[in-house]
Amino acid sequence: MLHSLLKKLIKNQSGTIRMATARIGLAVAVFLLLIAVQIQSNYHFLLESPNNKDSIADFLVINKVLDNDNLGNSELDSNLIKEIAKQPFTESVGLLNPSRFKASIQSISNQFPFYTDISFESVPSSFIDIKNAEFAWNPTATFVPVIVPNMFLDIYNFQFSLSQNLPQLTPAIVKMIVFKLTVYGKNGPISFNAKIVGLSDRISSMLVPTEFIEWGNNYAEKKSGENVSRLVLKTSDPSNPAIATFLKKNNLSTNTEKLRYSKYRKVIDTVVSISGIAGGIMLVFALIIFTLFIQLTIANCRPEIILLITLGATPNQLSKFLIKQFYPGNIKSILLATLLVVVFQLGLKILLEQQLIYISPMISWYTLVIAILLALLLWIVTYKAIQKHMES
Structure with missing residues (x-):
């Protein structure tokens, strides 16, 4: 009978519409907060998931921005290289060592007449996206292995071959062709066989082993300077806005296509x-309004509560009853907000899959933890609000 009487009093004093409005407002605030957490979780998932991770975009080739003020001074200062290596977004740095000798390359087949002057670069093997055991060299080797950019083959197949009436080539055919590579020095030209052992999407220059670069520079009696003009930056997150900011600040550039996501x-x-x-602000206001709502409801019922205490009901009994009347509704608001986030996540997964972007169909555990913490916070707020009025 006590619970029945109290329930009738609370219902009459609080009002069904006011109670529903307060809980809807609370659910909206919680939903906005959980959505913010879930979107951030989805974004980090996209960055880290192997299904979405672009290994090519993790490596950025960096050089100076050339203009009228720094033409002829394209080398990267050693202090700047050290500063790049110390940045939070940097995993490692690889220096692109250029050839400083004159060289040419030509085909030895009459069916594929081809000749051009050429230059090379080398980079530590860990920064090369082509893993080939043949990519090594010494003066007794039978050929010089070369890695060329994929775009070079595209330029040849769709522009050069058409204008010169030459056959188009597949990657497999290119790797079968033997070229004549000539290095020029003070002791005259010296020729080697050369073969293309891979096509790279990472570095847009002709790559040869470091040993060949060092040999060629020594043969041409050219010093391999300590400073270089380009380097490869390995980063776990190429979309990090800090990278674009750092490059702009230091007058550096890279492939803008790889930074577009920043x-x-x-x-x-x-x-x-x-x-x-917005969700945090709304949550604060919802908590304030809900606390005032509880306090106002208890204040309006105060004469009846005093009467019940006089008749033998304890404050502890009344507090437990009031918590049962208000707190389950708060839990329902949080559950409703969490369910809406689950629906949002499923809908977003289906929408992104159409764009070949994959996210988890389940909400993240971060979102669940925040929802649980909010439930705990609401219990504390409800308990404190009731205790404050019961003791006064």
């Missing part, structure tokens, strides 16, 4: 931050 990330981070801040 602009998108700034937009995403801004939207997520606004959503999170």
